[in-house]
Amino acid sequence: MKTLFHILSFEWKTLWRSSTLKILLLVVIGAGIYGIFFGKFEIDKQQQRIAQVQQYERQQFDSLLVWVKLDTTFEANKEKYQKAVSPTGVGWNKHFTYYLTHDAPPAAGLCLGQRDLFPVYYGFNVTDLARQVNVGELANPMKLLTGNFDLSYVIVFLFPLLVVALFYNLYAGEREGGTLSLLQSQPASLRMILFSKGLLRLLIVWLLATVLFVLGFVLQGVSIGGNIALFFQWLLIIYGYCLLWTLLMGIVVWLRQSAALSAMMGLGVWLVFTLITPALLNLFVLAKEPLPNRAEMIHTVRNLNDQNWEKPRSFVLDKFYPENPQYNPVDTTDFSKWYYASFTLLDKEANALKAQFEEQVKKRNALLKKWEWLAPAALVHERLSQLSDTDRESHLEFVKEVHAYHQELKDLYYARIFKGEQFSSDDLQTLKERL
């Protein structure tokens, strides 16, 4: 044990004197800090957009609350009052557009994941949801392609390179520097010396990762105490990932080749695991299992919508009432009832189809998942985005929330529409509480 500490402290002194190490560490720290700020910038941008949408929604709803109290004996107030109290809206304008936002989870800024591919808010009224969620966010596809320079990127891509740079001349450096025979004449075995040297380097990498990670929490203003489980899970994954690369480089060192060849081999391993295998997997899976043609869904909805309009009203209502017995079929000729009933049919059809597509997509992604272990970089990135709640799954969860919220609103609206009633001031208060 004493020798170990002795070697460690000696190796540390040697390492610390080399300017290469300092430059390397500076570059990685610099990249890490840039990544932290970049992540914060992106999340702040998303949060700003969310705040903007929410503010607009509140403002709009507040005017409804004012309008409902207007004195309708004045002719000028009548239209506004109608706009506030009519659940079916006035003319072709719907009563109100609600927004549901996908707030950034605490550690989103550390790993932006797939969040940039999807909208972080949806706006919808109580007509069919199917046609209202077919929106994206305005984004430069070039930016989506090149991806985000966040902390997870630094860890997944650049840390392995740091490991390669620290390890490639672990043995060859001594041999080519002429110090190998000196080492061999020491009482400690060469294996012990090399192991200690490797251990020290691993400790440096771990320490650096920890420092950057803690900095990430601090600089992004995320509380560590409040997210303690997340914090340690992240840290564990990072440590494991660095250890994996250390072991891989251990094999390279064990081969005892020249420094140049070891560096090339290290880089080769890096290329294989971070670039080549994921790219090959994507190539094969995309070629083998093309994605479903989702335009089919829009077509189905428009087709049903077309039928709803072309056929007599009973076409819709005869299907609607048996499935929604809570709405009493008193009047089957009323336009509004037919109109709103038709949206339920559209959504039902669309959801069934959507579930089918999702099944297809899941099957395809399961194929990618099955081979994920071949691409540890992709695997770790996926786990980190899972932990940070920024993966595709997190967006699907959000879409589920949108569906639930839409249904909740619909229940409130339909209760009035199918009784032919208007909103009272209290109704609007209830709705406001659900914003």
Place this chain on the structure above:
Amino acid sequence: MLKLIIKKEILTALRDIRLQISGGILIVLMLTAVLVGRQGQRKIGVERTKAQSAMYDKWLNQGNKHPHSAAHYGQFAFKPKPVLSFLDVGLDNYTGISVFLEAHKQNEILFSAAQDSNGMTRFGEMTAALILQVLLPLLIIFLTFNIFSKEREEGTLKLIHAQGLSLRQLFLGKVWGTYLMVLLIFLPIIVLAYLLLDDQSVNLDGGVTMKFLSLTSGYAIYFLVFVLLCVLISAFAKSSGFSLLLLLGLWIVSCIILPKATTNLADKVYPSPSQFEFRKTIKDKVKKGIDGHNPSDVRLASLKQQVLDQYGVSTIEELPVNWSGIAMQAGEEYTDQVYDSEFSKIEEIFKRQNRLSEWAGFVNPYLAVRNLSMALAGTDFEHHIAFARAAENYRRAFVKKMNKDMEVNHKPGVGYGDYNVGMEMWASIEPFSYQLPSTGTILSNQWRSITALVFWLVILFFLANIYAPKISKL
């Protein structure tokens, strides 16, 4: 003498087991990327064409109805998969692939492949482009990092010089020797890729051969730039180890770090609005008028007066034409006008962002070849915009035709449900088709990237010319 050097370089390289292995791996990867990529591209291409014609069939067979109902029923436009996208998939996985075209509304181009995949997609797809842009330069580094230092370390440099060979000639010999090695790997596979193109590809894109040749030349220049750069650095590096470290560092910065940093920076320099703001601006401007002083009801009233005056009548009922048809088309055109002006703003922001990375090609040749390659493969932002335009123009044309029919033939006094047209009307709308931009357009769009590549080539030859005689022989 130059030939001798070239021959020697190639022979040494071919005998090196490390290069045999890495070259072999590259060739296998290239073959896989090209063959599987072509297969996948063809499959997707066929599927989209099928979807497009199936949707047109549905349009034709929608039954008899009012022309305006048909405009609501709408049509679809599918983005054709560009033939050369199997060489460079570019933005294709991140842009939407189809758009629903209907009355009153400009829908978004939706359903990108990336949205339907898990995080793995973000690691890119193995294509010829990835190999040629990122991996082949690495092979060049392995070929050249000790091309001078090794001779120096073994003392052969002095010997060669004593044979009466000028250092400039030696330098060029090493450059051309390495370059020929690179071409040896590059050209056979590129020829194979060319042979994979068939009549169908030419039907899809008439300029495919020209694009292919330009693409090949672009890469040929890029490789020469990289070879020159590496040989130059290796000639002046103190040791093989240092030269390797420097070259690998450069490679990591220019192929891995800078591309990401450049794009992210561009996004900060030229911020874009959100979808919400964009849609809200359009809605507001349609309602209040583009200048804010011409609200929709006023516009409608003045149009009404104008039409009444034109036909010399005083009420809508007396008009010989259908007022709703006229009003609807006018509304459509006003929205289009607002949409165009707002959309071109967004487009301009994105183009500015992309232009930053085109200019960055002068600092980083990788960016130059990346942008050029994407453009020629038909998978860059310009192509996406071209498709969006074509689809939108198609939408406007068929909606206009429906509105016009309503204006002229749907006589006043006839109920909405009582005026119907059918198949003949639907068939008068040609199916959507879209021609990819020509090679000339693409090359002129990409003048920055092309200039950057040529700039690099010239500068490096110039530097080589000046500094080659100064290479240390010891």
